[in-house]
Amino acid sequence: MNDVTTTPAVLRLDSVSKSFGSNRAVRKVSLNIQSGEVIGLIGENGAGKSTLLKMLSGNYRHDEGTIAVNGREVQFRGPADALRAGIGVVHQEQSLFTNLTIAENIEVNTPMGRGGVNRLGLYNWRRLYADAAQALDLIGSHLNPKTRVSDLSFVDRQMVEIARAIRVSAASHTTPLVILDEPTAILERTETAILEREISKLRDIGSVIFVSHRLDEVMRICDRVVVMRDGELIADRPVDDVTEEELFRLMVGRETHAAVRNRRSIEATSSPIISIHDLTRAGSYADVSIDAYPGRVLAILGTSGSGRESVVRAVFGAEGFDSGSVSIAGYSGHQLSIKRAVDLGVGYVPAERKTEGMVGEMPADQNITLTHPGSAAVGPFELPRRRLSLARMWFEKLDIRPREPLHMLQDFSGGNQQKVVLAKWLNSSNLKALVLDHPLRGLDPGAAETVNAQIRSVCDGGTAIILIPDTIDEALDIADDIVVMRDGRISGVFDLGHDNPATLDLLERML
Amino acid sequence: MVHKVVAEQVAGGISTTAIRIRESGIERRARFRGLAEPLSLLVALAVLIGVFSLLNERFLTASNLQNVLTQSAIPLIVAVGATLVILLGSIDLSVEGVMGATGMTWILLSANSRGGADLGPWAWVIALGVALVIGVASGLIFTALKVPSFIVTLGMWYVGLGIATMLYGTDLLPRLEDEGLKGWTSRISFGLPNSFWVALLVIGLGIFVLRSTRIGRVTLAIGNSETIVRSAGLPAFRVKVAVFAIAALLSGLGGILATVQLDIGSPTVGSGVLFIVIPAVVIGGTHLGGGKGGILRTVLGVFLLTILNNGLILSGVESSYQSAVTGAILVAAIVFAAWSQRDRLQVAK
Numbered sequence: 001m002n003d004v005t006t007t008p009a010v011l012r013l014d015s016v017s018k019s020f021g022s023n024r025a026v027r028k029v030s031l032n033i034q035s036g037e038v039i040g041l042i043g044e045n046g047a048g049k050s051t052l053l054k055m056l057s058g059n060y061r062h063d064e065g066t067i068a069v070n071g072r073e074v075q076f077r078g079p080a081d082a083l084r085a086g087i088g089v090v091h092q093e094q095s096l097f098t099n100l101t102i103a104e105n106i107e108v109n110t111p112m113g114r115g116g117v118n119r120l121g122l123y124n125w126r127r128l129y130a131d132a133a134q135a136l137d138l139i140g141s142h143l144n145p146k147t148r149v150s151d152l153s154f155v156d157r158q159m160v161e162i163a164r165a166i167r168v169s170a171a172s173h174t175t176p177l178v179i180l181d182e183p184t185a186i187l188e189r190t191e192t193a194i195l196e197r198e199i200s201k202l203r204d205i206g207s208v209i210f211v212s213h214r215l216d217e218v219m220r221i222c223d224r225v226v227v228m229r230d231g232e233l234i235a236d237r238p239v240d241d242v243t244e245e246e247l248f249r250l251m252v253g254r255e256t257h258a259a260v261r262n263r264r265s266i267e268a269t270s271s272p273i274i275s276i277h278d279l280t281r282a283g284s285y286a287d288v289s290i291d292a293y294p295g296r297v298l299a300i301l302g303t304s305g306s307g308r309e310s311v312v313r314a315v316f317g318a319e320g321f322d323s324g325s326v327s328i329a330g331y332s333g334h335q336l337s338i339k340r341a342v343d344l345g346v347g348y349v350p351a352e353r354k355t356e357g358m359v360g361e362m363p364a365d366q367n368i369t370l371t372h373p374g375s376a377a378v379g380p381f382e383l384p385r386r387r388l389s390l391a392r393m394w395f396e397k398l399d400i401r402p403r404e405p406l407h408m409l410q411d412f413s414g415g416n417q418q419k420v421v422l423a424k425w426l427n428s429s430n431l432k433a434l435v436l437d438h439p440l441r442g443l444d445p446g447a448a449e450t451v452n453a454q455i456r457s458v459c460d461g462g463t464a465i466i467l468i469p470d471t472i473d474e475a476l477d478i479a480d481d482i483v484v485m486r487d488g489r490i491s492g493v494f495d496l497g498h499d500n501p502a503t504l505d506l507l508e509r510m511l
Numbered sequence: 512m513v514h515k516v517v518a519e520q521v522a523g524g525i526s527t528t529a530i531r532i533r534e535s536g537i538e539r540r541a542r543f544r545g546l547a548e549p550l551s552l553l554v555a556l557a558v559l560i561g562v563f564s565l566l567n568e569r570f571l572t573a574s575n576l577q578n579v580l581t582q583s584a585i586p587l588i589v590a591v592g593a594t595l596v597i598l599l600g601s602i603d604l605s606v607e608g609v610m611g612a613t614g615m616t617w618i619l620l621s622a623n624s625r626g627g628a629d630l631g632p633w634a635w636v637i638a639l640g641v642a643l644v645i646g647v648a649s650g651l652i653f654t655a656l657k658v659p660s661f662i663v664t665l666g667m668w669y670v671g672l673g674i675a676t677m678l679y680g681t682d683l684l685p686r687l688e689d690e691g692l693k694g695w696t697s698r699i700s701f702g703l704p705n706s707f708w709v710a711l712l713v714i715g716l717g718i719f720v721l722r723s724t725r726i727g728r729v730t731l732a733i734g735n736s737e738t739i740v741r742s743a744g745l746p747a748f749r750v751k752v753a754v755f756a757i758a759a760l761l762s763g764l765g766g767i768l769a770t771v772q773l774d775i776g777s778p779t780v781g782s783g784v785l786f787i788v789i790p791a792v793v794i795g796g797t798h799l800g801g802g803k804g805g806i807l808r809t810v811l812g813v814f815l816l817t818i819l820n821n822g823l824i825l826s827g828v829e830s831s832y833q834s835a836v837t838g839a840i841l842v843a844a845i846v847f848a849a850w851s852q853r854d855r856l857q858v859a860k
Contacts, residue, residue: 078744079742079744080744095739095742095743096739097731097732097735097736097739097802098735099731099732099734099735099802099803100728100731100732100735104728108743108745109743109744112725117725121724121725121726122723122724122725123722123723123724123725123728125723
């Protein structure tokens, strides 16, 4: 099988396939990963990435082909088998017990009698902490294993997940393969920088499969990029040989058509739809004044301590403020509630989509008509058939897939859920302003582009957009105005109609 | 290119400072949280004791304090089990039924005025066996049939009461005959009432189970996220059943002690205990959603409520007002205790 003189590949896939019914999710994928390599795995939602990862983590069994780890063919019967073989997965959704210590989370897969928990189920905390500290040490983290996970920031939680992923293989001295499934999707810029450094360190102890939608990140971190489309592995390239544009084309199957935005300065005659004046909330932000004009996208930049999220939530009435005023379409009052904001024509796409933006256990069509029933309503009633045709229209317009408005919203992928959340607000006949809190979080580039295109067209229709972007590039890409916040205060205002700030300019004002 | 290099340097600079800020923040927050909540309970307890001792000089006497400890012993024992169940994110309402069934079984199998068998220690084993069967039944119905624990245990409350009533029958009250046991619960050994010593033992065991055993840790994990527990391959099923069994055993023990204290067997021996136990757990700061909380906090909660009851009686609040007053104070205390845990959007279910 393998040449005895060379070290066998850490992971070797040989035309691996997996079908669900008639749907061939993964088709004849072959891949080799050597020790010390960081592989980027990219592809649109539904390209088969998740299915492939689940076969590697032991959640699914492959139908055809062979999987070999360290030169030996394996048949995983469950996640425990995969862990023993040295494959640990850090899932996109965090899977830590936030109320328990770091140590317990890292040691959760260690069988009783082999670590800090004896056969009777009694805990030897000293041993548990020491074992966990060792795993943390391997990945270069100095977190205290006694700390509770709820006290950690997201990037630290990711470190704990990575430590857990390598824990089993570290104990058996095999080379670990860590699979990171979109670890940076919810991180702030600075946190991403930290995580990127930590991932690079993993090279010394094992190999990594890094799944991300952010192509620039993949280019920075990885040695090689593999691209999946429609269940097939269509490209396997060293990063030095590809460009971001090329990767995008491979992934989506078309060119980017993000046209350069034709920007104008704020016209002297137009008046703002949302006007924030000297808004202050003790401990969060102070003296914030922002005007959002119709037909313009205003992006607010800042790091996680800048207070930008709170300002934006105050506009929607979701959080209170101490002094200052928010006026929406001429109405100005101290008691701004969500109800009032919605009545005035404000829409809000929250960052916490799953908890604040959607009702997962409800069909997609009902989610769309939840706030503004539009033509589906007759008096206080909603006609299911009209609701469905309304939903069909939005599904078509926003390219929401699959075209099944009667499916539960939780069964859609993240990108399509986000489009439904957006449709919920677009269904209003009186949408004056739309507040978008990290609208592209967790979306693949194709979906992000559709959402962005829709935001642009809503904006061109005369709606004011307030955007909290994930990245500076996102702001430069879509915004007409950029406001930068630092430590709760505004540190820069740019009208892109006549200002042309460089990325570094903006970054400096953020830090 | 130059820009890229500079940007990377800036990013490198951020990460080190960011790490330092983050780590100090973690420590500070953890220390604050560790102190703040129990402290506010202790303050409330101190205020309560202060007020009552001003209202009545009899309140702060050794004999009354021993009285308070005796009164708190049974709720304490039951509350340890209730805390475990609530940490799962479930609830056990069967407490009073289990107490009745166990207490009746025990007294009818011990030396009593109705005569019959005196099985001595076997009476304890069989009576606690009854509690165990009820607990395992609740646990299995809840876990295997996925019926909400609220409904299952509400039913089991009445099943327990029914068993107790059947055992009671139509005969005369069974009286405790064993002179050594009569009044044992309130008798003082080493300065504390006997029943309180039992409570201390149970509390100690409870803390140990919660802190250093697999059952305890998995209980906390289930309260946090059962989905993750299952996907991590932890024994969610067994632990859930075990916790309901433990809770019922402790209710049973409480039932026997209550029967000893009362001197006679009665199906309603546990009457009023549930109303102290569940609020005590919540006032202590254990989340009804599960995952967060602890036994020591519950102990403080039980003391708070027992002292409240005791103090109100001593202060001469008429007994007809008392339940309304206790109820109102309870609601206020829970609003106060749960204030910091409100959701960002203030949604409550």
